[in-house]
Amino acid sequence: MFETLKKAPVDKIFALLGEYRADDRPQKLDLGIGVYKDATGNTPVMRAVTKAEKRIFDAQTTKSYVGVSGNRGFCDTIVDLVFADRIEGDRITSVQAPGGTGSLWVIMQLLKRAKPGATVWISDPSWPNHYPMLELAGLNPQYYPYFDPETRSVKFDEMLAALDKMGPNDIVLLHACCHNPTGANLTPEQWDQVAQSMKRTGAFPFLDLAYLGFGDGLEADAYGVRKMAQTCPELMVAFSASKNFGLYRERTGVVIGVAANKDSANIVFSQLANVIRASFSQSPDHGAEIVRVIMDDPELRAQWEDELKEMRDQVLTLRKNLAGSLRKLSNSDEFDFVEQHRGMFSLLGLSKDAVEKLKKQHGIYLIDDSRANIAGIPEHDTDKLAAAILDVGK
Ligand SMILES: Cc1ncc(COP(=O)(O)O)c(C=O)c1O
Numbered sequence: 001m002f003e004t005l006k007k008a009p010v011d012k013i014f015a016l017l018g019e020y021r022a023d024d025r026p027q028k029l030d031l032g033i034g035v036y037k038d039a040t041g042n043t044p045v046m047r048a049v050t051k052a053e054k055r056i057f058d059a060q061t062t063k064s065y066v067g068v069s070g071n072r073g074f075c076d077t078i079v080d081l082v083f084a085d086r087i088e089g090d091r092i093t094s095v096q097a098p099g100g101t102g103s104l105w106v107i108m109q110l111l112k113r114a115k116p117g118a119t120v121w122i123s124d125p126s127w128p129n130h131y132p133m134l135e136l137a138g139l140n141p142q143y144y145p146y147f148d149p150e151t152r153s154v155k156f157d158e159m160l161a162a163l164d165k166m167g168p169n170d171i172v173l174l175h176a177c178c179h180n181p182t183g184a185n186l187t188p189e190q191w192d193q194v195a196q197s198m199k200r201t202g203a204f205p206f207l208d209l210a211y212l213g214f215g216d217g218l219e220a221d222a223y224g225v226r227k228m229a230q231t232c233p234e235l236m237v238a239f240s241a242s243k244n245f246g247l248y249r250e251r252t253g254v255v256i257g258v259a260a261n262k263d264s265a266n267i268v269f270s271q272l273a274n275v276i277r278a279s280f281s282q283s284p285d286h287g288a289e290i291v292r293v294i295m296d297d298p299e300l301r302a303q304w305e306d307e308l309k310e311m312r313d314q315v316l317t318l319r320k321n322l323a324g325s326l327r328k329l330s331n332s333d334e335f336d337f338v339e340q341h342r343g344m345f346s347l348l349g350l351s352k353d354a355v356e357k358l359k360k361q362h363g364i365y366l367i368d369d370s371r372a373n374i375a376g377i378p379e380h381d382t383d384k385l386a387a388a389i390l391d392v393g394k
Helices: 012-022 047-059 072-083 099-114 130-136 156-164 188-201 223-231 262-279 286-296 298-330 352-362 379-392
Strands: 092-097 119-124 140-145 170-175 204-209 235-240 253-258 345-347 371-373
Touching: 047 286, 047 298, 072 092, 072 223, 072 235, 072 253, 072 286, 092 099, 092 262, 099 130, 099 204, 099 235, 099 253, 099 262, 119 130, 130 140, 140 156, 156 188, 170 188, 188 223, 204 223, 223 235, 253 262, 286 298, 298 379, 352 379
Parallel strands: 119 140, 119 170, 170 204, 204 235
Antiparallel strands: 092 253, 235 253, 345 371
């Protein structure tokens, strides 16, 4: 059996993490993997999460099955968080899935049933897992223009021109906020135009919402997904609680479907449940129950929002400091985009060669496309990091 198999390529983010762990230089710095780190370099368990876990530990009397569609209180509270009554409730349906990745996967299975072999357009570049997941799901991934490496911002005219040419057989995967890997995002006015274009062409919106609250706040970051749902008759959203609740390893996510009406939403729900039953039967409950407990208790919810703000502010401060260090040491505004970007990442625009030098000569680990996890930079180290970036050149 196995003689027919070849060794599969390793995921470059996890391969880089392995190299980093094997490096024994004390000054090494991991800006590869996308996790938030506090000022001490730790990825903390949020205080609201620990409190909720204690409550669950004391109150839970069974570990029996929850059900195919998952923890309903969790799904409902996330739907409220994302849409906050901005669209009619009976157009919405939801099921729990294992993290953002599991949610994306379940949606892809649904899309394959609805339109076998359909083209799914992803941004150029996109989160490295989008393309292989779509291929594995039997869909047809293609890129739409997105990032301009010269200006390090969205080449919106080209993006919109590509969207305007699409039709009802096209599916467009959009990062709802905090674009990964580039850090460059659509403005509210640009979201308005994207929504109008997709309404006009009938292309289907598929939103990846992995960083709600990490960019400019819970309300501001929800602008795009709300606008799309208000404008277009149907869409799907993959929500992840990995970053904003710090629940990475608990695999906590929600698939949200928005349909034209209640009957259609019911059909979507039945298909999602059917996909889940035939794939992994149901999702792990622990992370979902933590989120439900937090969101149902006003005090815990307020604490979670404060902690999320702390993380967001920390990333914004790091952006400001790194851009400041680069401005000071290079005597130019070339890297000011670092301060304008939002979310955990920025694509720095360095060559593969420069990224390799950063690793070899300075012990600084970035993905080879030069994506830097801004949330992984130690606060006092922005001068040192800036000097290393300028030392290796582009
Ligand atoms: C754009 C994007 N989508 C989805 C995910 C998946 O998140 P999860 O860890 O919840 O599967 C990530 C995580 O890095 C991401 O950056």
